Amino acid sequence: MTSTTLNSAVPAKPVKRRSAANSFTTGRIIRLAILIIGAIFFLAPYIFMLSTAGKGQSEIFTSSLSLIPQHFAYIENFAKAFTRVSMGGLLLNGVIVCGLILVFQVVVAIPCAYAMAKLSFGAARLMMALIMLGLLVPIHATALPLYVAFDKLSVLNSYVSLVAPFTISVFGIFLFLQFFRALPNDLIHAARLDGMSEIGVIVRVIVPNAWPAVTAFAIFSVVAHWNDLYWPLIVVTNQAYATPPLGLLFFRAAEAGDDYGALMAATFIITLPLVAAFLLAQKRFVEGITMTGLKG
Amino acid sequence: MADITAASIHAAKAKSRSTAERHEARNALILSAPALILLLLFIVLPVAGVVFLSFTDFELGYSGFKFVGMDNYTELLTDRTFRQSLWNTTVYTAIVAPVSIFMALGFAMLIEAEGIGRSFFRTAYFLPVASLLVAMATVWQYLFHPTIGPVNQFLALLGLPGPNWLGSAGTVLYSLSIIGVWQSVGFNLVLFLAGLTAIPRELYSAAEVDGAKSAFDRFRLVTWPMLGPTTLFVTTISIINAVKVFETVKTLTEGGPNKSSEVLLFTIYQEGFVYLRVGYASALTVVFLAILVVLTFIQYRVQDKQVHYA
Amino acid sequence: MSALSLRNIEKSFGANQILKGISLDAAPGEFIALVGPSGCGKSTLLRILAGLESADAGEIVVGDTVITDMQPADRNVAMVFQSYALYPHLTASENIAVPLAMRRLSTLQRLPLVGPLMPGQRKAVSEIGRDVREMAAALKIDHLLDRKPGQMSGGQRQRVALARAMVRRPAVFLMDEPLSNLDANLRVHARGEIVELHRRAGVPTVYVTHDQAEALSMADRVAVMIGGEMLQLAAPQVIYDDPAHVEVAKFVGQPRINILNSHVMSGGIVAFAGAICELKDKNITSGSPVTIGFRPEFVKVIAGDEAGESGLRGRVERVEFLGSEIIAYCRLDAIGATVVAKLTPAEGGKLSSSTPVRLDVAADHLFVFGADGRRLAADPILQTNTAELAHG
Incomplete structure (x- = not known):
């Protein structure tokens, strides 16, 4: 699948099927029913999260099926969520870590992908082999030696330890490589004739033309690292550096009991940024996932 | 004389071309150097390191280590936790991967065929992918709560006894699988939708004219084969992601009760970062990596054989 | 059946x-x-x-x-x-x-x-x-x-x-x-x-x-x-x-048929260049707008502009040489429209840009279309004093 398929408009479906578009045949009612039941399954956790975040302790224990709280306890629950753990700090850490990771990944991957796609050099084959290998290796596989090394260097509990292993994204290189290969060589030749250096070509010609790939990759990267628990869990024990998922674990540990109201409030706060971003930029998200998915 | 001039021009040309090539190669090397260095530092070296450590008895906190040969691997064979963990991971994968693939395919085809609410359904199904899994796992924990959880309350309304979803050894893996399916269908669905819209409409017309009367015939003749590459990719990624299950286990069960939800990554995490037995955990990691390599290898083979149409 | x-x-x-x-x-x-x-x-x-x-x-x-x-x-x-x-x-x-x-x-x-x-x-x-x-x-x-x-x-x-x-x-x-x-x-x-x-x-x-x-x-x-x-x-x-x-006439044929606006003259006569037709339908009042069409191969192009000859005066705008034939684009002095003519090399060989010419169209190849675009049946009338009629 090439990116052009994604960018070009979806081919128009034949407007008319055998049954008129607006009539409700039995088949169509069954289809809609299945889709609606499915939607309820996928949305139920969110509905109960919102509902429970507004219930007091006693109400949670008595009537968990009623969706609208009898006594609104949103303020208490959210207050608890904000005071027990520094929610602002968690979200800020999430933004800092994801932001740094993304910047490094893009800055490292784009020149490399450009060199591999459009320049010829001896190490290209070796690079390709390493990238194919790298695509196989998740952080879970490299975590042990990295942890030992970071421990020796005393950089555990720091942004460095959270960011460093992800500064290289082989997937990013791979994605950009595919995308750059599709860019016409003449574009680059013209830029060189216009007197641009290789860096100039990348900054002023390649990146502006590769913008769909960059956004797609950004979405992929941020979703992956915002949600990652494994690596932060290993290198961070100090709450000051906790990312959102880790912070939620700390919060759960601190609550210990069944204070689901506060827990749901905290859950809501931590889930909100990415979900809101998704709802606002749905089309980009879906395109991004499709592109990264089909290239990968 | 003329020959000599021509020859020298040729030589000069060749020389200038090779300088241009050298120049280009040098630029390329400079541009890819940061990536190459980081690749060696954070992927190649650690992978080598993990293989190396798997032959040692290295433990964090103790200085020094010695080679133990295959000891760690032989220990694996007899380690009940590891075997349990491998089995649980297999069961989890065997449930989550196929269910999430076929649910996604089914929903994608229903959405594709349905005129109204396309973007609503897509959004609803995709929402879990964009949500923090640790957070949503917490919500599921509440939903699955044996007494106050809405799921059991609902079952009670119907007069059915609700199980202790995450709390009993018999059901915990299935409960985690439900969460796993819930979380991964959206991703697969979006890929299938893209695959479906990329199928040329004329193929369906041709199938109808050729005599494919039923929806099943058209699915067999056009949809399924045309989705081949998408399905293969979705299958591989679903299996790999299922094998990598960790977040829900760590958040909800810590492998319990009684190791009945112990999965591969959780075992590695426990051994390596809680008990600090780095050598042994490295051997576990090597097994984990080997599984990934085999899965990817199978994907490539199938891809070459089955779904390449060009 | x-x-x-x-x-x-x-x-x-x-x-x-x-x-x-x-x-x-x-x-x-x-x-x-x-x-x-x-x-x-x-x-x-x-x-x-x-x-x-x-x-x-x-x-x-x-x-x-x-x-x-x-x-x-x-x-x-x-x-x-x-x-x-x-x-x-x-x-x-x-x-x-x-x-x-x-x-x-x-x-x-x-x-x-x-x-x-x-x-x-x-x-x-x-x-x-x-x-x-x-x-x-x-x-x-x-x-x-x-x-x-x-x-x-x-x-x-x-x-x-x-x-x-x-x-x-x-x-x-x-x-x-x-x-x-x-x-x-x-x-x-x-x-x-x-x-x-x-x-x-x-x-x-x-x-x-x-x-x-x-x-x-x-x-x-x-x-x-x-x-x-x-x-x-x-x-x-x-x-x-x-x-x-x-529309059929326009869609079929290469180069495209010449289409010009005209109107019916008294007696149901429609004329252009050397061609005169008489509409069969006598109910069409004189002065009604009609469209006339004639294919490029039925346009006769005569170089020179000596007075007294038949046909419409014009000037060659452009000549395209296509090997077996020559396409001449001629601008008519009287109405300012361009007429395309398809000529054999023998006929068109001497034409070049801005050559003064006279154009003639055979009456039996003149199509008349009504305001709704439908063809109106018409009988060709053998050429008489055409130049005057065309200007009239």
Whole structure:
């Protein structure tokens, strides 16, 4: 699948099927029913999260099926969520870590992908082999030696330890490589004739033309690292550096009991940024996932 | 004389071309150097390191280590936790991967065929992918709560006894699988939708004219084969992601009760970062990596054989 | 008896009426080309014929069966698509076998693993294989049978698509611009082949194209569709020599017909250059606006502007040399319009840009169209004192 398929408009479906578009045949009612039941399954956790975040302790224990709280306890629950753990700090850490990771990944991957796609050099084959290998290796596989090394260097509990292993994204290189290969060589030749250096070509010609790939990759990267628990869990024990998922674990540990109201409030706060971003930029998200998915 | 001039021009040309090539190669090397260095530092070296450590008895906190040969691997064979963990991971994968693939395919085809609410359904199904899994796992924990959880309350309304979803050894893996399916269908669905819209409409017309009367015939003749590459990719990624299950286990069960939800990554995490037995955990990691390599290898083979149409 | 007939087919997409009551009868073995600019409804009509779209009103009859409400699978019509629509995962022989398998095998017999266990499956499958090989031999694509569409050239794919359509001996052939994805050389060659295959199959063929040359050169009859209406259905020669509508006249012919605005003079006379016609319909009042048309090859161009000669004065704007012919664009002094003339090299050899000329048009090749675009019947009047009339 090439990116052009994604960018070009979806081919128009034949407007008319055998049954008129607006009539409700039995088949169509069954289809809609299945889709609606499915939607309820996928949305139920969110509905109960919102509902429970507004219930007091006693109400949670008595009537968990009623969706609208009898006594609104949103303020208490959210207050608890904000005071027990520094929610602002968690979200800020999430933004800092994801932001740094993304910047490094893009800055490292784009020149490399450009060199591999459009320049010829001896190490290209070796690079390709390493990238194919790298695509196989998740952080879970490299975590042990990295942890030992970071421990020796005393950089555990720091942004460095959270960011460093992800500064290289082989997937990013791979994605950009595919995308750059599709860019016409003449574009680059013209830029060189216009007197641009290789860096100039990348900054002023390649990146502006590769913008769909960059956004797609950004979405992929941020979703992956915002949600990652494994690596932060290993290198961070100090709450000051906790990312959102880790912070939620700390919060759960601190609550210990069944204070689901506060827990749901905290859950809501931590889930909100990415979900809101998704709802606002749905089309980009879906395109991004499709592109990264089909290239990968 | 003329020959000599021509020859020298040729030589000069060749020389200038090779300088241009050298120049280009040098630029390329400079541009890819940061990536190459980081690749060696954070992927190649650690992978080598993990293989190396798997032959040692290295433990964090103790200085020094010695080679133990295959000891760690032989220990694996007899380690009940590891075997349990491998089995649980297999069961989890065997449930989550196929269910999430076929649910996604089914929903994608229903959405594709349905005129109204396309973007609503897509959004609803995709929402879990964009949500923090640790957070949503917490919500599921509440939903699955044996007494106050809405799921059991609902079952009670119907007069059915609700199980202790995450709390009993018999059901915990299935409960985690439900969460796993819930979380991964959206991703697969979006890929299938893209695959479906990329199928040329004329193929369906041709199938109808050729005599494919039923929806099943058209699915067999056009949809399924045309989705081949998408399905293969979705299958591989679903299996790999299922094998990598960790977040829900760590958040909800810590492998319990009684190791009945112990999965591969959780075992590695426990051994390596809680008990600090780095050598042994490295051997576990090597097994984990080997599984990934085999899965990817199978994907490539199938891809070459089955779904390449060009 | 007609082998295929369409009666008053109507179709709208929303408020947009695509087909405004199309009727058509095809004789057994007749090749009918549906031609028109894009968006004229010709492809929609073809899809309705195939059963891929349903008509809002009207009736389709094949032989003596009304097929209007039948599924495509039940209609026994075959179609060749613009993109060929070959199944990319199947080899050529598997592609050709699909329509046979779908008809001759039950759903169970078609299943993998289970299929071969069903009674009669083996025999049916071997018959299908034999038919496929026969068809392939007839189309000279035997050597392609094991290839997938991705491994074939455009021309080869087109032949496989034809084989897939022909193999089941349909009652009607439908073709949707089957040559538009071929390069120019191959296209001209393929025209002849398709006509030949059509002749051998002996069933009515409806062939959609936007290329008027293709339509004129291949079809027994050409249906010109514009804006959802079938403006004329006639033999190619008639379409060209005797267009029923100004749009038909404009659509057919290269270079395009000359069209000029004029009006009726007293006595129902319409005149241009050397040509004078008398309208048969005497109810058309003098002064009514009409459109006149004449083909470039019927324009006579005489170099020089000596007074007293017949014809309209003008000046050559541009000359295009095309080898066997010369196209001259001449601007008329009197009305400021440009007239295109197609000349032999002998006639036009001396013309060059800004040569003063006189133009003459033969009266029996002058078409007169009414305000609604319909052709008005007119009798040519032999040339008399034409110059005066034309200016009058």
